[in-house]
Amino acid sequence: MSEYCAYTLRVNGRDREVSDGWLGESLLWVLRERLDLPGAKNACEQGECGSCSVLVDGSLVCACLVLAASAVGRDIVTVEGIAGAIDGSDAVLSDVQEAFLTEGAVQCGFCTPGLIMAVHDLLDRVPLPTDLEVREAISGNLCRCTGYGRIMEAVWTTVRLRQVGGQAR
Amino acid sequence: MVNSGTGLSIVTDPSVVSASGRGVIGESVRRPDGTPKVQGRFAFSSDLWAEGMLWGATVRSPHPSARIRSIDLSGAWQIPGVRAVVTYDDVPGNKMFGLEHADQPVFAHDVVRFHGEPIAAVAADHPDTARRAMEAIVVDYEILTPLVDPEIAIAEGTPPIHPDGNLFRRLVIRRGDMSVSGDVVVEGTYEVGMQDQAPLGTESGLAVPDDDGGIDLWISTQWLHADQAQVAASLALPEAKVRLHLAGVGGAFGAREDCSLQIHICLLALQTGRPVKMVYSREESFFGHVHRHPARMWYRHHATRDGRIVKVEGRFVFDGGAYASTSSAVLANATCFSTGPYKVPAVDLLGLAARTNNLPCGAMRGFGAVQTCFGHEAQMDKLATTLGIDPIELRLLNAMQTGDSCITGQIVTGALPVEEVIRSCAEAPMPVLAEPVDSPMMALPGGAGRTADAAGVKRGVGFALGWKNLMFSEGFDDFSTASCHLLDGVATVKSACAEVGQGFVTLAQQIARTVLGVDDVILAPADTHIGSAGSTSASRQTWMSGGAIELACRTVRQKLLSHVGAAFGVSVDDLDIVDRRIVSRHSAKPVIDLDVADAAPGVAFSAVEEHHHAPTFRLDENGQGNAHVSFAVAAHRAVVDVDVELGLVRVVEITTSMDVGKVLNPLQLLGQVEGGTAQGIGLAVMEEILLTAGKVRNPSFTDYLIPTALDMPPVNVAQLVEVPEPGAPFGAKGAGESPTISSTPAVVAAIRNATGRELPRTPVRPHDIAL
Numbered sequence: 001m002s003e004y005c006a007y008t009l010r011v012n013g014r015d016r017e018v019s020d021g022w023l024g025e026s027l028l029w030v031l032r033e034r035l036d037l038p039g040a041k042n043a044c045e046q047g048e049c050g051s052c053s054v055l056v057d058g059s060l061v062c063a064c065l066v067l068a069a070s071a072v073g074r075d076i077v078t079v080e081g082i083a084g085a086i087d088g089s090d091a092v093l094s095d096v097q098e099a100f101l102t103e104g105a106v107q108c109g110f111c112t113p114g115l116i117m118a119v120h121d122l123l124d125r126v127p128l129p130t131d132l133e134v135r136e137a138i139s140g141n142l143c144r145c146t147g148y149g150r151i152m153e154a155v156w157t158t159v160r161l162r163q164v165g166g167q168a169r
Numbered sequence: 170m171v172n173s174g175t176g177l178s179i180v181t182d183p184s185v186v187s188a189s190g191r192g193v194i195g196e197s198v199r200r201p202d203g204t205p206k207v208q209g210r211f212a213f214s215s216d217l218w219a220e221g222m223l224w225g226a227t228v229r230s231p232h233p234s235a236r237i238r239s240i241d242l243s244g245a246w247q248i249p250g251v252r253a254v255v256t257y258d259d260v261p262g263n264k265m266f267g268l269e270h271a272d273q274p275v276f277a278h279d280v281v282r283f284h285g286e287p288i289a290a291v292a293a294d295h296p297d298t299a300r301r302a303m304e305a306i307v308v309d310y311e312i313l314t315p316l317v318d319p320e321i322a323i324a325e326g327t328p329p330i331h332p333d334g335n336l337f338r339r340l341v342i343r344r345g346d347m348s349v350s351g352d353v354v355v356e357g358t359y360e361v362g363m364q365d366q367a368p369l370g371t372e373s374g375l376a377v378p379d380d381d382g383g384i385d386l387w388i389s390t391q392w393l394h395a396d397q398a399q400v401a402a403s404l405a406l407p408e409a410k411v412r413l414h415l416a417g418v419g420g421a422f423g424a425r426e427d428c429s430l431q432i433h434i435c436l437l438a439l440q441t442g443r444p445v446k447m448v449y450s451r452e453e454s455f456f457g458h459v460h461r462h463p464a465r466m467w468y469r470h471h472a473t474r475d476g477r478i479v480k481v482e483g484r485f486v487f488d489g490g491a492y493a494s495t496s497s498a499v500l501a502n503a504t505c506f507s508t509g510p511y512k513v514p515a516v517d518l519l520g521l522a523a524r525t526n527n528l529p530c531g532a533m534r535g536f537g538a539v540q541t542c543f544g545h546e547a548q549m550d551k552l553a554t555t556l557g558i559d560p561i562e563l564r565l566l567n568a569m570q571t572g573d574s575c576i577t578g579q580i581v582t583g584a585l586p587v588e589e590v591i592r593s594c595a596e597a598p599m600p601v602l603a604e605p606v607d608s609p610m611m612a613l614p615g616g617a618g619r620t621a622d623a624a625g626v627k628r629g630v631g632f633a634l635g636w637k638n639l640m641f642s643e644g645f646d647d648f649s650t651a652s653c654h655l656l657d658g659v660a661t662v663k664s665a666c667a668e669v670g671q672g673f674v675t676l677a678q679q680i681a682r683t684v685l686g687v688d689d690v691i692l693a694p695a696d697t698h699i700g701s702a703g704s705t706s707a708s709r710q711t712w713m714s715g716g717a718i719e720l721a722c723r724t725v726r727q728k729l730l731s732h733v734g735a736a737f738g739v740s741v742d743d744l745d746i747v748d749r750r751i752v753s754r755h756s757a758k759p760v761i762d763l764d765v766a767d768a769a770p771g772v773a774f775s776a777v778e779e780h781h782h783a784p785t786f787r788l789d790e791n792g793q794g795n796a797h798v799s800f801a802v803a804a805h806r807a808v809v810d811v812d813v814e815l816g817l818v819r820v821v822e823i824t825t826s827m828d829v830g831k832v833l834n835p836l837q838l839l840g841q842v843e844g845g846t847a848q849g850i851g852l853a854v855m856e857e858i859l860l861t862a863g864k865v866r867n868p869s870f871t872d873y874l875i876p877t878a879l880d881m882p883p884v885n886v887a888q889l890v891e892v893p894e895p896g897a898p899f900g901a902k903g904a905g906e907s908p909t910i911s912s913t914p915a916v917v918a919a920i921r922n923a924t925g926r927e928l929p930r931t932p933v934r935p936h937d938i939a940l
Contacts, residue, residue: 024297038216039209043369043419044451048870051369079209097207101199104836107844108670109206109213110369110419116207132611139877142870144369144420145670146840147847148878 007072012081028052030068039079039113050141053114054078060121079113099154107145115141193683197836200675214389214416215373215448225434225447226299228289228306230281233526233863234315244305250294251302253440262405268427272333273492275432282491284864285456292437292445315863319488319523337489337496337522340504342792345515351471351479355551359544360930362857364461366533367875370419372429372457373448376438383410384435389418391425393665394701403432415695421669423532424458427494455868459494459531462487464540470548476558476566480515481508487522494531496522502537509545510587510636510802511567516576526863535909538637546633546914561595578793584892586828587802594804594826597887605810614810614817621812631918634804635910638797639903640709644787650700651717652777653725658766663693666702666714672837673710677718684722686746686765708903716898717780724776732769802828803907805915811923816935818854824885830894830902842908843884849912851876857932
């Protein structure tokens with residue numbers, strides 16, 4: 001079997017062809033370098049920092065730890081597709097993304113895409129989390145700029161707005 | 170030419186204004202780069218791509234000290250897809266580089282002086298090919314015994330490990346009656362470990378050769394022009410042919426003030442004639458930038474029976490590692506601020522920065538003030554205990570204020586609200602905190618899986634005060650340049666200021682809106698096509714580049730008002746801009762009331778201005794002189810829970826007050842306070858690069874731990890003390906570093922309070938408590 005092959009990944013609702021991909025390439029690498037989706041970030045590439053977080057069949061994973069070729073046939077959602085993936089709308093920003101901006105949760109922004117994915121994943125599973133549940137859920141996402149205070153605030157804003165609005169955007 | 174193919178943008182959204190208000194100074198205006206950052210569209214340096222791009226990789230020494238007998242590159246050249254291999258011999262210009270002193274070789278050639286020192290760099294079609302080539306390069310080392318103890322390094326008779334010797338700087342500060350002795354004397358020796366900045370974005374950049382023989386470098390850096398000068402010197406090119414562009418920066422904290430891969434990728438790009446991109450791995454990043462200096466500090470404080478400090482003696486040894494970087498300036502800060510913002514009539518202090526075979530150290534948030542703050546605050550607590558005085562009262566009794574003299578003889582002429590900062594922080598109501606026995610397991614020291622017995626958890630409270638200079642010191646004119654262009658109500662401002670996450674881009678727009686009365690402010694890309702903005706460090710960019718933008722906008726404003734005045738036959742002095750409108754002052758006729766955007770259709774107004782702060786001066790042989798521009802003070806009060814048997818610590822709460830001059834953007838300031846405090850907590854309880862005989866043992870996020878959301882308590886801001894600083898734009902002091910300085914000693918004081926242990930070293934490790 002060749003080390004190189006062609007395969008198809010379903011990313012953000014679209015089939016994307018990977019031609020001449022080396023089988024050793026991680027999903028993170030293929031998203032960033034072959035599919036032009038650099039939103040997932042490469043801060044440690046060993047599953048410690050969470051900045052490459054994406055959803056694979058609805059599960060939050062570190063894209064750096066997933067072989068791209070093993071994700072064939074799975075439904076992959078990245079930060080680039082999260083706004084549209086929630087309800088299929090053409091919204092530019094999801095409620096979590098909007099809250100990150102409003103509450104000042106973004107500084108350098110390198111951890112931001114991963115945290116956006118982690119917060120979506122948490123609030124879709126646990127609509128009314130406790131403080132400790134939020135901290136635990138995002139404890140796999142390292143942020144060096146914010147000290148997490150504004151990120152926590154963005155989570156609470158999203159929770160509040162979802163309660164008022166009744167649904168996620 | 171350089172992009173990721175899908176319209177990734179670095180500068181976007183010309184005018185994102187907060188929901189209420191105009192987006193001027195004082196409002197919590199949103200970041201202009203926020204939307205692309207939450208969407209994953211913001212182009213960090215590691216996201217860049219160019220047609221025909223190659224990937225670079227760096228060969229590094231596995232030894233901290235060795236003689237290089239030979240380097241065999243042939244194995245690399247045999248691998249298909251390898252396009253270039255460069256070593257010391259391929260550097261056409263200056264083979265040495267360095268931010269303050271060019272004492273570091275671009276590649277090691279005769280000897281290796283630290284673990285991870287670059288030996289060669291390769292460029293290949295695929296990063297894995299580059300990595301394979303790297304491994305195929307054979308370096309024959311004669312392994313030497315590393316010199317890792319800074320005291321031995323500077324001791325009489327120790328052979329130098331570098332032609333420039335083993336002493337980076339020796340700084341004496343002597344003042345007052347040094348023969349005086351106190352009624353009470355307390356003494357202590359304190360240590361600070363080596364901290365890593367750990368920005369989430371690793372070092373990365375893209376170099377693109379040009380047809381003119383020059384090069385364009387897209388880079389994440391803190392100081393474009395300092396990089397430009399060093400790259401040009403090593404490439405033997407005129408600076409005009411080395412054009413640097415700021416790519417998206419994934420955090421900095423001091424780690425990007427020195428060159429890392431800049432010269433290497435430019436060499437590879439010029440050799441191959443193709444664009445070359447390099448992205449450090451996390452492991453490599455630990456070797457690829459300078460760190461916070463480990464320090465060993467001896468102190469002896471003398472005080473009267475009623476608690477007034479009469480003299481401080483001290484000796485501070487900073488390990489600068491293999492190359493100079495900014496060791497000299499770090500040591501100056503450490504020594505100048507070593508006694509804290511307290512009135513100290515006599516000092517006898519010696520600061521020493523040594524060269525060793527440890528990792529090079531340089532800038533990190535707090536820059537020297539962090540280390541000595543850990544020492545002087547431990548001493549203040551020790552003095553309070555010895556005297557039987559409340560530690561807050563002792564600090565208030567000795568607090569400096571405007572008009573007082575520093576230990577360098579410099580009279581503080583600006584704002585120095587030490588007493589307000591101490592009182593507001595110390596007297597802030599303690600938040601209601603759950604007792605350990607009522608807390609879930611996850612909220613106990615050690616968190617999940619490291620079971621603390623709640624019944625054995627002890628709670629402690631600690632307090633600390635710190636201070637630091639703003640801007641560069643000792644005679645260095647770290648000016649900043651900015652331009653402003655105004656046409657039909659749209660302002661375009663440009664500066665080479667490196668936005669590294671701190672939010673300068675937001676402030677730049679706020680300043681332009683405030684001065685010019687416009688809504689739309691476009692930020693031109695930061696690059697070397699304009700004069701230097703100086704470094705994004707030393708809490709200086711709001712003051713320096715904010716000041717430059719304010720000056721440029723004020724000149725443009727004057728030109729606009731002159732134009733309108735001439736058209737209406739009114740003196741420019743009778744015109745003003747209020748909100749978005751040009752209006753005549755009360756007595757002027759005719760009455761003018763024009764929208765700024767409509768005031769001069771089709772007429773453009775431009776200005777380029779340089780902003781310089783007040784001059785500073787070198788320290789004399791006794792360490793005396795007006796070396797600093799301005800000072801900022803902050804305090805922290807920390808609450809910790811400690812499992813004394815296992816030595817585990819959880820920081821439960823932290824309260825802070827800070828001297829900020831004026832709040833320009835409340836939300837962004839809060840981000841600096843919380844983020845800086847987190848880095849200080851990290852240094853208190855978890856962060857340390859471990860070296861054994863010069864070898865790094867923990868270069869990964871698995872083994873070098875930074876605070877997670879579970880480690881970080883809420884930060885309670887007791888007060889942001891606003892006493893406008895004379896000479897600072899809008900009266901604002903820089904706020905980037907203050908939160909990092911006093912947070913570490915406050916947390917360690919709280920652990921001492923909980924455990925009764927002396928804990929003279931930070932970070933505090935489990936065995937420091939439990940054994």
